[in-house]
Amino acid sequence: MFRTILQISIILAFIVVILGAYTRLSDAGLGCPDWPGCYGQLSVPDVKDGTTIQGFSRPLEAAKGWKEMLHRYAASSLGLTILVLFFLALKGNPQRYQSLKLPGFSTFFVMLQGAFGMWTVTLLVHPGIVTLHLIGGFVTTALLIWMLLNQSKPPAIYxxxxxxxxxxxxxxxxxxxxxxxxxxxxxxxxxxxxxxxxxxxxxxxxxxxxxxxxxxxxxxxxxxxxxxxxxxxxxxxxxxxxxxxxxxxxxxxxxxxxxxxxxxxxxxxxxxxxxxxxxxxxxxxxxxxxxxxxxxxxxxxxxxxxxxxxxxxxxxxxxxxxx
Incomplete structure (x- = not known):
C-alpha cells in the first residue's frame, strides 16, 4: 500500500506543478483574492464575470478563479496523500525499510508549501514568494521520487x-x-x-x-x-x-x-x-x-x-x- 500511495502522490505532485505553472503563466494567481476559499466560498461563486462581490475590491473572473481553485484542490489532495504516507511509515508498512525522517520531513514541507500558497495570494504574487512556491513544488516531487527510489530493488550488477x-x-x-x-x-x-x-x-x-x-x-x-x-x-x-x-x-x-x-x-x-x-x-x-x-x-x-x-x-x- 505504501508504494501505491507513493505513486499516487507522485502523480498528484506532477499535476500540482503543471496546474501551478498554468495558473501563473495565464495570470490567474490572483483569480481568487482570498485563501483558502474563493471570494469567501469553497468554490468559485456562480455569478456573472465582472461582478464585484461584497468585501472584495477585485471583480470576479470565473475562468481565472477556477484555474486557481483547481490548483488548490490538487495541492490539498497531495497534502493528504503525503500525510497518509507518513502514517504508513509510522506503522511500518513499506515493503522495503523506510525511516520516518523522509516521510516526516515531506509532511512538514508540504504544509510549508500550503503556507507559501497562501502567501502567494495574500502578498499579491510577490515574485520572491511565488518563486519559492515554485521551488517548493519541485522539492516536494523530488522528495517523493527519492522515497520511490528507496523502495526499488537494488541493481543486480553494481x-x-x-x-x-x-x-x-x-x-x-x-x-x-x-x-x-x-x-x-x-x-x-x-x-x-x-x-x-x-x-x-x-x-x-x-x-x-x-x-x-x-x-x-x-x-x-x-x-x-x-x-x-x-x-x-x-x-x-x-x-x-x-x-x-x-x-x-x-x-x-x-x-x-x-x-x-x-x-x-x-x-x-x-x-x-x-x-x-x-x-x-x-x-x-x-x-x-x-x-x-x-x-x-x-x-x-x-x-x-x-x-x-x-x-x-x-x-x-x-x-x-x-x-
Missing amino acids: QHTFKKHKLILLIVLGTLSLQIVLGGWTSTNYAALSCGKYFPKCLNDWWPNMDFSSALYWGPLGANYEYGILENPARSAIQMIHRIGALITTLLILLLIYLFRNYTRFRSNLILIAILLTTQVTLGILNVVLSLPIIIAVLHTIVALLLLLSVIKLVHRAFKVPT
Whole structure:
C-alpha cells in the first residue's frame, strides 16, 4: 500500500506543478483574492464575470478563479496523500525499510508549501514568494521520487563510481537547481519576453542596456506585483542571466554525459538526460521566438522538473551502495 500511495502522490505532485505553472503563466494567481476559499466560498461563486462581490475590491473572473481553485484542490489532495504516507511509515508498512525522517520531513514541507500558497495570494504574487512556491513544488516531487527510489530493488550488477565523477554529478545537480530558480525568477518577474523575439541576441543586440543591480530586487511586501513592477532594463538583465545560466548548465550536463559514458548501468539514464536537455533548450528558444505560447511555457516547466528528477535518479544510483 505504501508504494501505491507513493505513486499516487507522485502523480498528484506532477499535476500540482503543471496546474501551478498554468495558473501563473495565464495570470490567474490572483483569480481568487482570498485563501483558502474563493471570494469567501469553497468554490468559485456562480455569478456573472465582472461582478464585484461584497468585501472584495477585485471583480470576479470565473475562468481565472477556477484555474486557481483547481490548483488548490490538487495541492490539498497531495497534502493528504503525503500525510497518509507518513502514517504508513509510522506503522511500518513499506515493503522495503523506510525511516520516518523522509516521510516526516515531506509532511512538514508540504504544509510549508500550503503556507507559501497562501502567501502567494495574500502578498499579491510577490515574485520572491511565488518563486519559492515554485521551488517548493519541485522539492516536494523530488522528495517523493527519492522515497520511490528507496523502495526499488537494488541493481543486480553494481559498478563503482569514481569520487571525482560523483563530485561532477553533485555540481551538475546544484547548477541545474540554481538554473531552475533563475527560470522561476524570470517568470515571476514577467521577464520572459524582455528581450523581444530575439535569440541569441537580446533586443537585437548582443549586450543591450541592462540594469543588473535591480535584477534580483526583492521588493517590499504588500505591493501588487501582478504583471511585474521592474523596468525593462532590469527584466532584460534577468533574462540574460537566465540565458547565461542555461548555457553553463548545458555545458556541464554534456560534460557529465561524456564522463559517465563508460558506466554501462547508467546508459539509459544518460540517454534520457540528453533527450530532456535537448527538449528543454529547444522549448526555451521557442518561448522567446514565438512570444511565450502558454503550452510551450508550461512544457518548459514540466521538462525542467523531469530533467531535475532524472539527474536526481542518477545521483541515487551513483551514491546508493547495495546492501
